[in-house]
Amino acid sequence: PEHHHLELGLRQLHVVAEDGSDYYVRLAAGQNHGLFLDMRDGRRWLRNASANARVLNLFAYTYAFSVVALGGGAARVVNLDMSRGALDLGRRNHALNGLDDGRARFLSHDLFKTWGKLRKAGPYDVIVCDPPSYQKGSFVARKDYGKVVRRLTGLLDPKKGGRVMLCLNAPELDAKFLRGLVEKEAPELEFVERLANPDSFPAADDDRALKVFIYQYRPTNNL
8 A cells, every 4th residue: 555654752753554544553563463354345334334334343443444434434433442542642643634623423332331331422324343252351252252243233323223343353253153252242233244354364163253233124114
């Protein structure tokens, strides 16, 4: 991607561009540099799904999903991540793209203690859930992802419904794991599609690669 760099204090942040949006990254930070390139098609899907939408971005990290949602015309985005460092970089990413216009909220809280606040800020038309596979003391996908999935339909618009993008990047957990969680914990969600990963990230085994699933919620009282 196109890029340049900028010195901010003692830390060097590079700016990379993707599909018309710019992001700060720390290239020396290893895997957690600030923008996961294999999630490109997930960001494209969200941009296309965000016109006039109320979006909830869980496990926001550096808030790239928020940037593309607002760039796609979202009415507002509520972002949540426990890391205050990520929140700071997320704010910078919004300012970098001229999106510090009040449509985005940034919450630095433990998700499992924040359901009430998220419900109060809703309802939402689109929810993005892209958690870490393992983060000691806060989230372990194998045991915690189901606790998140079971809450999602209660955050979507109860009259119009909405869409959910669920992501999982844990080689040890296959597609059946996540689809099974949804069938058990949120059977109201209808599977729509699995997004393909970019060609630049070929995988010998799709079950070990990044998994991005799109679901639709249609309230039963509207059927």
